[in-house]
Amino acid sequence: MKLALMSDFHLGYNEDSFEQARNALISAKKQADVILIAGDLFDERIPTPETIHKAISIFKEVHEDFNPPIEIENLDNSFLEVKKPILVIYGNHERRSKNLVDIIRLLEKANMFINVHMRKLMLKKEDEKICVQGVGGVPQIYAKRVFERINLTPVKGCFNILMFHQDLKELMPFSDNILSIADLPGGFDLYIDGHIHWKREIIEGGKRIILPGSTVVTQMKKNEMEPKGYWLFDTKTKKTEFNTIKTRPFYLIEIKVNEASSDEILKRMKEELRKVGSSEEKKPQVKLKISGTLKPGLRSSDISLESVAAEFPNILLSVSKEFRSEDLKQKIEMLRKLRNEKRSVKEAGMEVLKQRLEENQFKLGNEEELFDLVVEGKSEEIIKKLLS
Numbered sequence: 001m002k003l004a005l006m007s008d009f010h011l012g013y014n015e016d017s018f019e020q021a022r023n024a025l026i027s028a029k030k031q032a033d034v035i036l037i038a039g040d041l042f043d044e045r046i047p048t049p050e051t052i053h054k055a056i057s058i059f060k061e062v063h064e065d066f067n068p069p070i071e072i073e074n075l076d077n078s079f080l081e082v083k084k085p086i087l088v089i090y091g092n093h094e095r096r097s098k099n100l101v102d103i104i105r106l107l108e109k110a111n112m113f114i115n116v117h118m119r120k121l122m123l124k125k126e127d128e129k130i131c132v133q134g135v136g137g138v139p140q141i142y143a144k145r146v147f148e149r150i151n152l153t154p155v156k157g158c159f160n161i162l163m164f165h166q167d168l169k170e171l172m173p174f175s176d177n178i179l180s181i182a183d184l185p186g187g188f189d190l191y192i193d194g195h196i197h198w199k200r201e202i203i204e205g206g207k208r209i210i211l212p213g214s215t216v217v218t219q220m221k222k223n224e225m226e227p228k229g230y231w232l233f234d235t236k237t238k239k240t241e242f243n244t245i246k247t248r249p250f251y252l253i254e255i256k257v258n259e260a261s262s263d264e265i266l267k268r269m270k271e272e273l274r275k276v277g278s279s280e281e282k283k284p285q286v287k288l289k290i291s292g293t294l295k296p297g298l299r300s301s302d303i304s305l306e307s308v309a310a311e312f313p314n315i316l317l318s319v320s321k322e323f324r325s326e327d328l329k330q331k332i333e334m335l336r337k338l339r340n341e342k343r344s345v346k347e348a349g350m351e352v353l354k355q356r357l358e359e360n361q362f363k364l365g366n367e368e369e370l371f372d373l374v375v376e377g378k379s380e381e382i383i384k385k386l387l388s
């Protein structure tokens, strides 16, 4: 069987997100029997109707003439409406608490794909059988415990796949409380992990883990300069092949200066931007990172970027200036911290909510649901819950 492995479309993040997810899906349906998408299909927990509308159009287009000879059987007897072998889980961006409907469940109901979160599906093609199990994204601090508790086991006589959406300790050794490969249940033939936005293949402790990476640049980090696309995995030969899709070119350029004047900085910036060129049919996206020290008396805000913007109208430019000076350094640190923590705002918020509830002697046991209601501004429901 040929599997297409992809992840992190972040639909709704920008226009590229739709176009590039579509590129991956349309290319994959021509080559694969099964499409697996490892979470963060959407950028927002509650996507706008415009985003959902575009997403449905894309999936409908994928459904056309995508009729691989695959039989799908549900090993846990839950009802299965969709017959197309497009298997997905939710990621941290789509996750809502158990009793609320997330966008993945919603679109499964609309027959767009099959949600394999906490499910066990068997897919058959001729004499071949694969078994797919999935676990949607959970806050990093709970991931280890969740995998321990659900204790997934592979199915005998199948090629076993486990799809999930988490950070991995092996890729970020300096973070604590992160799931590591050793914490994953053993015995699966292939592990597919979303969440990390650059493609990787890791083999460790007998586990083969494939990270499809995102199809769109959202973090403007160096790793995002690598080509984006999806993996094709052949379950017979066990070989992988990465198919690059057409994406907007992205460059991260770092410039270091020493006691520089404004003119010098502008000159260096323009030199670098000329190298990028603009021959490509899509305006390239460039992040310029300037760091170092300025000439005495010159402030970062004195450097006007107008002439740069005027000379390069065909580049989507974002500039970060990080000049050393203690006061400024602190401000930048704070901003950077906020930006880095953006992803875990929910985790931080839940921590605070839990603390406050405990201080006031409330014991709900479902803080997460309450938190989601707070985020969505449903104050009447919150009061009802607290009163009951």
Ligand SMILES: [Mn+2]
Residues within 6 Å of the ligand: 008, 040, 091, 093, 195, 196, 214
């Ligand atoms: Mn993501």
